[in-house]
Amino acid sequence: MGKEAHGTIPLVRLSxxxxxxxxxxxxxxxxxxxxVRGEMGKSGLLLGRPLLHVHVQANPVVVCQRCNAPFAYPVDSEVLLQLVKSEADLDDDTSYGDQSDEDDEDEEGKGFVSNLPEKVVGSHHFDLLAQIEDELILSVPYVPKHDVCPGAQANAGEASPEEPAVKRPSPFAVLEQLKHKD
Structure with missing residues (x-):
């Protein structure tokens, strides 16, 4: 462990x-x-366990679900993974020691321990690019949206809410006139 690797790959190759x-x-x-950087856990529940730090950056083009316009969604994701020997170890909660559900709270008692890494099966045939692709997939929202749609900014600049662009007569003005004719 303790080795690092880095590189780039075209988005189109991640089908x-x-x-x-x-x-x-x-x-x-x-x-x-x-x-990607590999290391052995240095403390606590991860002491001596093989870990991978994966960092992925990309700008995939997605479609805004509000305005239907394509835009580049920035992804800058870092994840810590624990390598396990077999698929049976993926669901094995005892690999973190003897903890029951009541003991899963952190030191301050504010909630469940959430900083434990996700487990993945590591082997001599570990598919690093598939793991990078998985992280990219998980980082893109299921329903992508602009923070503020470009069309909404243009529409907001055309007419302010206080002043309508065109003064229209009230549809009830005609009724008001009929009422006063008697």
Whole structure:
């Protein structure tokens, strides 16, 4: 452990990640930058356990679900993974020691321990690019939206809510006139 690797890969090569998305840009705008660092856990429940720090950066083009316009969604995700020897170890909660559900609270008693890493099966045939693609998929929201849609900004600039663009007569004005004719 203690080794590092990093690189880039075109988004279009990660077919599961871009499935259902609009056409992705080519060149630098369409690259996924990744880095991975391995180490052994140094303290607590992770002492002596093999860990991977995975960092993924990309800007996949997604479609805003409010305005239907494509936009680049920035992804900058870091995750800590624990490597286990077999699939049976994935669900094995005893690998963190003898803890019952009542003991899963942190020192301050504010909630469940949530800083334990996700477990993945590690082997000599570990597919690092599949793990990077998984992290990218998990980082893109299921329903992507602009913070503020570009069309909403343009519409807001055209007419302020206090002053309507066109003064229309009230539809009840005609009724008011009929009422006073008697």
């Amino acid at each position: 599961r990640a871009v499935d259902g998305l609009p056409e992705q840009p080519l060149g630098d705008a369409g690259l996924v930058t990744w880095s």
